[in-house]
Amino acid sequence: MARSHETITQLAASPEAVWKAITDAEEIARWFAPEVRVEPGPGGSIYFSWGPEAQGKMLIETWEPNQRLRVTENNIIIEYFIEAKDGLTTLRLVHSGFGDGTEWDGEYEGTKTGWPVFFRILKHNLEQHPGEPVRQISITLPVDASPDEQWARLLGGQVDHLTAGAHYSLDLPLGDHLEGTIDHTDRRHVLAAVVQNWNRALLTVFCERAKEQGLLTVNLAVYGPTIARADEIEARWRQALKELFVCTPSS
8 A cells, every 4th residue: 555645835926937946956946955956858857955864866757847747766756736726826746655554654754744844935935035046055964863852952942832923033052043933833843934034034944753863954045135144054053953963874
């Protein structure tokens, strides 16, 4: 038996803009992985990487511009469906091919939780910063902590009581004060938050377990003047995270 899950979002953007966002390497890098390479068309491929700890390459099976994209890796299938209606564009993703055994549970739950957050980043890019330059700061580290422990150490309970739409004020142990609006959270392992005091940047946090070890991903999409600070922010955050967590060799 195989399992699947579905993610849907509505976007105030044209089908052409949405298609480009999921098929053009530079556009994918605006919302998904910081390193992307695309060989377009049927028989082509999409490579993505957040670093040595998380990377992959999917083969393109179906390429129907502005309508449908289907990519595969072994038994895993990801299909995007694009439909325009009433001035909005609906993007639907179906992720399938997960086995029914417990060894698949981590990947199934991780992707089921992760796709809605990536779609939040996509929506933020297309609706709040269309056409603006963006820099993705993405740090993925294998760590010595469970997802619950990662969440507690990094966020310190400061946003646990908040839901989508709420205002937050957050002092990170990475040396920065952030303020803005909660965009999405499960109040345990996943956070997406608009950073108003950094030109409406978007912070996302994933606290996961992969291959019997903790895996922490902190991503920050920055725009406008904040881009000039991106290298400094990334270097400082990476060092602070390594001090906050004991990083373990990835397997």
